[in-house]
Amino acid sequence: MRVFVYGKPQEVGEEFADHLDPRKTAVVSIDMHRGHLEDSPDCPCPAPRARDVVAPIDAFHARARALGVPIIHVRSVLRRGGADDIAGIPSAWRRTFPLHVGPIPNSDAHAIEGTRWTEFVTHVAPEDLIVETKRRLSAFYPTDLDLLLRNMDVKTIVLDGGFTDCCILNTAFDAANRTYRVVVPRDLVRGTDAYLEEAGLAIISLHLGLVTESADLLSEWGR
C-alpha cells in the first residue's frame, strides 16, 4: 500500500499487515464539533480549514462501518463554571495561541457541556461510540478511550479530524506509547495551517505510524 513518509510516497507491504487489519481496527474521529467548525463569529475555537474534511470524513466512516470497523467520536467537553479549566489552571493553548492570532473572543464558551458548541457536525450513526471527557488535547487523557479500546480488542486506530499538529498529533503519540498501531489518512485531517499540517504528518510518519490516503486504506481493508 502507498504511504507518505515525510511527504513522499512509498510502497509498504506485508511487514505492515498489523496496521491494516480491519478486524482489529477502530476509527477515532477527533473534535469534529461546532466549537471548532461552525462558520459564525461566535465560534469559540475556530478551525475553519477542517470544514473541508466533514464530507470526506462522513463518506469514509460510512465505508468503514460497512466493513465492520467501529467509529469512535471523541469530543472536548468542559463543565460549566470552569472548574476543570478556566477557573483553575487554564489549558495551555488559552495562554499561547492568542500570542499568535490575537484574542479569541468567545473562547470561554469552548466545549461547555450542554451548549451547541459540543454538537458534532459529522454524522453519528446509532452504532457509533462516543468518548466525551476529552478536557485537554489528547483523546486519551483524561478519558476512557484506552479502556474502551482494550475492551473491544482493538490494536490499531485510524485518526481523522483536527488539528493535525495538535490533538491528532498528541493522540498519535499517546496511542503509539500505549502499543496501538496508528494510521492517519492525510486527506481526513487538517492542521492550523498548511505548514504545520505538513509538519504534523511528517512527524507522525517518522515516529508514530502510517500516513495514507483514505481511498488506499479502504482498498486495502476491502481486499
Next chain:
Amino acid sequence: MRVFVYGKPQEVGEEFADHLDPRKTAVVSIDMHRGHLEDSPDCPCPAPRARDVVAPIDAFHARARALGVPIIHVRSVLRRGGADDIAGIPSAWRRTFPLHVGPIPNSDAHAIEGTRWTEFVTHVAPEDLIVETKRRLSAFYPTDLDLLLRNMDVKTIVLDGGFTDCCILNTAFDAANRTYRVVVPRDLVRGTDAYLEEAGLAIISLHLGLVTESADLLSEWGR
C-alpha cells in the same frame, strides 16, 4: 521576557509570571545518553545534531542548580531480552523511522539496561534526580515523573535535550495536559533535522508553552 511564537520574537510580561518562577520549576533533561549521542558506527539510535547542545545544557544546568532549580535527567532504559519492546510489540519508531533513513544497524541495542548506551553524556550532579523507566517517547509514560513533580510541588517544567519533534514534543503535550506549565529554551533542544526542529518549536509555542533562549530564562530567574 522575549519568547518565540511560531519562530518570531515577541515580548511577554507579568501574565506569564507563573511560567517563570524558579521556586516552582524543575528542569527535565531528556535522553542525553550515549545511545543517541555517541559518535560511533554502533550508536543504536543516532541523534548527531544533539551533540551540539551537550555543553550548553551542562552550562545551563550549572546555573539552574545555583539558583536552586532541581535538574531531573530522564533516560530510556529497556530490559534485556526485549520483553518491554522488541520481543513483543516493537516501538512505533522501529517500524517507521527506517522507511525514512533505511535500516538502523544496531537499533536492537538501544537503551538496553546495563550497557554503555544508557550512560549520560551530560553532567549529572549528586543532587540531581534521575527518571529511568522511559520505555517509549514521553518522559511521563510509563514513568514516575508526574508523581515526582507533584511530590516536589513543581508547577513548571523546562525541557531540554532531544528530539524536539519527538520526545521533547511528546513530553510537552503530556505536561500541558497534566496542568504543568512548559518552557522550552530553543538553544538547548535539537530535532531530527532543521525543518522538524523549527516545526516542533512552532507547535510547542502555539499550543503548549513558551519557547525561549536559555540566557533570557536565566536572566528572568535571576531578577
Next chain:
Amino acid sequence: MRVFVYGKPQEVGEEFADHLDPRKTAVVSIDMHRGHLEDSPDCPCPAPRARDVVAPIDAFHARARALGVPIIHVRSVLRRGGADDIAGIPSAWRRTFPLHVGPIPNSDAHAIEGTRWTEFVTHVAPEDLIVETKRRLSAFYPTDLDLLLRNMDVKTIVLDGGFTDCCILNTAFDAANRTYRVVVPRDLVRGTDAYLEEAGLAIISLHLGLVTESADLLSEWGR
C-alpha cells in the same frame, strides 16, 4: 480530633492539620444512584445497606457546601451495547460476586447511560460537580477526577457512599497513591456487609487515611 484506628477511637492533633483544612478539601461521593439503591426487584446491583446513609450524606453535603467545600458526585455510567464492559471483557465483579450471592437478575442493565439506574438518589446542588465515566471500581479510573482535583487545587478528599470494601476502598488507594490525603467518615459509608465494612475501614485507617465521624469532621472544619 477523634479518629478510629482499626476500629478504636484515638485523638489526633496538629500533625494531621493537612487532612483537615476545608479550603484544600473536596468531598467525593461515590455511586449513590438508583442502580445500587432503588428498592425494587429490578435493581441491577443492589446495595441495600447504603440506603441508610442517603439522608446523612445529604445533611453532611449541605453543611460542607455552607463551609465552601465542593461536592463531587461520581457515578458509574456504561455505554449501551456493552462495548466498555459486557460485550468485551466483563468487569471482574460480574464473574465473582455471583459465586457469593447467586445470579444477579438484571445486572446487564447496571449503569447503562440514559436509564434511571444512573439517577442520583442523593441531592445534587447546582454548584456541585459530577464525574460520570467511572466504568469500573475506582472513582479515578478511567475518569477525569485527578485532573479536576488538580485544577481545583484540592489536596484532601473526603469519601462517602458505597461500598466501603469496594469502590470506596479502591478510590482511597488511588487517592493516597496520587498524594491526596484521604478522610472517610465511617457513618457515611456502607459495605457489602458488617464484617467487610469494618474490615474496609480498618484497612483505610492503617494504610491510607483518617477514619472519622462526620460530626467530628464538621466541628473541626468549623473551628
Next chain:
Amino acid sequence: MRVFVYGKPQEVGEEFADHLDPRKTAVVSIDMHRGHLEDSPDCPCPAPRARDVVAPIDAFHARARALGVPIIHVRSVLRRGGADDIAGIPSAWRRTFPLHVGPIPNSDAHAIEGTRWTEFVTHVAPEDLIVETKRRLSAFYPTDLDLLLRNMDVKTIVLDGGFTDCCILNTAFDAANRTYRVVVPRDLVRGTDAYLEEAGLAIISLHLGLVTESADLLSEWGR
C-alpha cells in the same frame, strides 16, 4: 478447580478458563525484599508474617517457570534524599500505620535505592523480569507494569507476596480495573495480621478475581 469465595471452598469450571490459561498468564510477586522481611531491629517496614511464604513462593515460581509462565518481581524503590516521598508529601502509611503500631524506628530507610533493603529474599532467576519503580502501594502505579504486560500479551496475573490487605489488594484492584483477570493463591500471600489477611482475601474473592491454593493452580495449569 477449587476456589475460596469469602473463605468457603467452591468448585468453578470452564466458565473461568480465561483465568487459568498459563500461556496468557504472568506471576507478579510483590515486595519480597529485605525492607519488609529481614529479621533485624533495623528492618524499616517489618512484615514478619510474610517470612513464612518465602520458601513456598520460591517453589511455586520454579514450577511456574517450568511451565513457561513468566515471573515478574516488583519492588518498592525510593530515591535517596526523599524527593519522591518523605521530603515532599510522605506516603499515607507513614502517617497512619504508626497510629496502630507506634513509631517505626528506621522507616526513613525504607526502600532507599542502593541499600540492602531493596534486595529480594526470594530467588530471582536470570529469565525473570523486575519492575522497580513502585513508589507507593500498587504494583501498577507509577510503574511500567501495565505496558510490560501488554507487550507480553498477558491477560491474567497471579499475585503473591505481601501485604494481602495493602499492596496485594491495591494491585488486584488496579489489575481488575485494567481488564486483567486476577488469581491470588492464598498460601502465597500474607497480611498485616490474620484478620486483615482473611478480609483482604474475602474482598478479592467477591469483587476482583479467584482466590486459590497454589497446588490447585499448578495442577490446573499442568492439565
